[in-house]
Amino acid sequence: MTDFVIAAMPREDSGRRSSRRLRRTGMVPAVLYGDNKPATSLGIEARLLRKLLADERAYAHVITLEFPKGKETALIRDIQMHPYKEEVLHMDFMRVHAGEKVRLHVPIHFLHETTCAGVKAGGVLHRALNDVEVEAPVDRLPEALEVDIAQLEKGESLHLSQINVPAGVILIPLQHDDDKEIVSIHNPRTGAEAEETPEAAAE
Structure with a gap:
């Protein structure tokens, strides 16, 4: 254990x-x-x-x-x-x-961050969560949750309900209907967009 x-x-x-x-x-x-x-x-x-x-x-x-x-x-x-x-x-x-169920936060590790489809297409990766609270028997506690984002495209995101977890592991936010976003890929802001923002706010 x-x-x-x-x-x-x-x-x-x-x-x-x-x-x-x-x-x-x-x-x-x-x-x-x-x-x-x-x-x-x-x-x-x-x-x-x-x-x-x-x-x-x-x-x-x-x-x-x-x-x-x-x-x-x-x-x-x-x-x-x-x-x-x-x-x-x-x-x-x-x-x-052994066998006791406990709750604690475990880190989230993203696989293929720099080579995923959206980043290769020029998108910017945003990690919304770095860890998440889980419940599991102590002998089944994951050291980390690995999330493969190789196929994530620009404009797409992943939520807790979309990731796989080991048998016996419960994601606590989902128990409260809180399907948190964990990662997304955005279009990068261009220089022109950044310059227009203050003017748009003034209007």
């Missing part, structure tokens, strides 16, 4: 002062909750965390937290970043187990 593993240390103290002290030692404070168990405060080495988060798949994948006296499987639920540094300040993990 998981091939992402990271060492974690439980900690008894919490609060801002404790978190600041922990960060000074090269650790990142975090919390593990869910599965009708008490929340657990923990610390993870910042260098290990940077390596984990460098892989996009980790954000939508089950992660094994290895404690000195056992293991827990979890999903990343929230990441608090420093306002201007590439530094994680705090993380939330949610316990999960």
Whole structure:
């Protein structure tokens, strides 16, 4: 169910002062909750965390937290970043187990972006969505949804209802009759059109 593993240390103290002290030692404070168990405060080495988060798949994948006296499987639920540094300040993990259904956002990867029919014909690609919320059993969570747009022409678009998803995966917006556009190809605006726009607006 998981091939992402990271060492974690439980900690008894919490609060801002404790978190600041922990960060000074090269650790990142975090919390593990869910599965009708008490929340657990923990610390993870910042260098290990940077390596984990460098892989996009980790954000939508089950992660094994290895404690000195056992293991827990979890999903990343929230990441608090420093306002201007590439530094994680705090993380939330949610316990999960095989077969459990969960919701989370997964990235959308477009295939053949630069060689699709509309772009080759001079159109401009517009990505309306970069990710989408899905529901699926944890052992069927897709790391990303791949959408082939090779045949997309100028003036055409694709919506959520038009893409294929793996078995057992539900697109949450469609459950609310929200068939979002995910990608489209427009005719490029010419210089003349751009110049005419202010005049048209004035009229």
